Amino acid sequence: MKPEYIIDALSNIDEEMILEADKIRHMPVKRKIRWQYYLTPVALVSCLVLFIHSQNLFSKNQYTDTSPTAAEEAACEEAPAEAEIISVYPIQPYETETILTAVTNEYDIDSIATEDAVTDTAGSFGSDTKDSFTVTVSEEEALAELNLSEEPADIHLEYLENNGYTIPYYIISVQISENKYMVYSVPAVEVNYLEEQ
Amino acid sequence: MEDTEIIALYLERNENAIHETDIKYHNYLFTIAHNILHDSEDSSECLDDTYVKTWNSIPPEIPKIFPAWLSKIIRNISLDLYRKKNRDKRKADTYSEALDDFDNMIGTGNQPEEQFNFTLLQETINEFLQNLPLLQRNLFLCRYYYMDSLKDAAAYCDMSQAAAKSSLFRMRNDLKEYLIKKGFDL
Structure with missing residues (x-):
């Protein structure tokens, strides 16, 4: 038997079954791609976490001038004994x-x-x-x-x-x-x- | 427009019947053709041929379930065109995948073609599908009648692809056993 025979034979199956099968092909998208409803909040939370993390990194990497000013340097030089x-x-x-x-x-x-x-x-x-x-x-x-x-x-x-x-x-x-x-x-x-x- | 009204237009030989059919079932029929051919131009050609065949068939025929009846016509026309265009080669598409699935299932039977009873095969497959649980049957038909991809068929049945693949494998094996039981030489 050729496999084509089975595929061709399917063309003559009961029309009720064909219609029944077609119904699920037109079901609301919600049912068909349910996983996306779970994925969306996960993606949102991930984005939020990444955003917060990037903010922290940014603040840590922000340049702050910690080198002593000229006045501070002079003060240090003036009072070495106290230190x-x-x-x-x-x-x-x-x-x-x-x-x-x-x-x-x-x-x-x-x-x-x-x-x-x-x-x-x-x-x-x-x-x-x-x-x-x-x-x-x-x-x-x-x-x-x-x-x-x-x-x-x-x-x-x-x-x-x-x-x-x-x-x-x-x-x-x-x-x-x-x-x-x-x-x-x-x-x-x-x-x-x-x-x- | 209701199906009965469209069929009535065919019976009246009103050319508006084709227009109304196209309005209502263009997408449905085009998808079936495209699932087999993967070519928009060829699919449109099959759609036109389907309308012509419908026009020529009603009357005398009167479809009970009009969309299912139309789907059979366009499926057959699309399969014929596919085979005509790909006579000597197998492509990586849903039809070839389906063919491979059944090829693996069937094996090497020695039944001569002239002794093969195609009508009996249709009836046997019909019986087999009638006895399947609804979800499995819908999965089987999405995959092998509508030629949906495994991914789409699984999604329509709210299953993972792995589960759908496994389920289809079991159904093919069950079909093989059923056909052997009914006297087919696979």
């Missing part, structure tokens, strides 16, 4: 922490807020709360307490946490070598000594 000091400062924390612990452990912090603890003439704790204190010790008194052999490189006031209290301390830095500092902390309020060091 050097800042650069060596990170060496200090280990020393700082050690000293702070050593010094503050000598005091009975809980007794600071009590009326009995106030013996100094420089001020009183009358208006203080239990976790906030005003300075009652002068810088000279703090330095005298340390009995330093050298002049301190820096002395400033900081409020530090100690056993749940915020206490003012004098932070006193003493230069011991070219880029190394010993930092002491002395309470800036009167406290009771638990024991003699």
